[in-house]
Amino acid sequence: MGCRDADTLRHLAEGEKKFADLYMKSGLYITEIVKRLYRSEGLKVAYPDERDRIRHILQEQVFGMAPTRIIYLIATNYILGFEEELKHSTHNFVEADAAEASKLGTLDALVEQHFGQ
Structure with a gap:
C-alpha cells in the first residue's frame, strides 16, 4: 500500500468501516488489512484487550x-x-465466485446473500 492508502486505512480504522476482498487468492490482502487495523491507535483504544480486538476485526470488519x-x-x-476458535466462529469468508457473479450482473445479490445483515 502506498502512503495515501496507509493514511486512508489509518483514518478508517478509527471507525467501524468494513473491508472486502471479493476475489481472494492467498489471503494476503485481507491479512495485511487485519494487521494494520490491529495496530491502529483507534482500535487499541476501543478494544484494549488484544483478543477482543482481533475478534472484532475478523468478525466485524x-x-x-x-x-x-x-x-x-x-x-x-x-x-x-x-486461531482455531476464530476458524469456527468467523463466517466472513466464503467460497463464492464473485467474478462469475459480476459477469452475470448478480454480484450485489451474491454479496448481500453472504454478508448482508
Whole structure:
C-alpha cells in the first residue's frame, strides 16, 4: 500500500468501516488489512484487550470470497490459521465466485446473500 492508502486505512480504522476482498487468492490482502487495523491507535483504544480486538476485526470488519474450495481453504488458513476458535466462529469468508457473479450482473445479490445483515 502506498502512503495515501496507509493514511486512508489509518483514518478508517478509527471507525467501524468494513473491508472486502471479493476475489481472494492467498489471503494476503485481507491479512495485511487485519494487521494494520490491529495496530491502529483507534482500535487499541476501543478494544484494549488484544483478543477482543482481533475478534472484532475478523468478525466485524473484514470479508472475503474465494472462487474455489481449495483457494478458500488456502486463504482462510492463511488468515485464521493462528486461531482455531476464530476458524469456527468467523463466517466472513466464503467460497463464492464473485467474478462469475459480476459477469452475470448478480454480484450485489451474491454479496448481500453472504454478508448482508
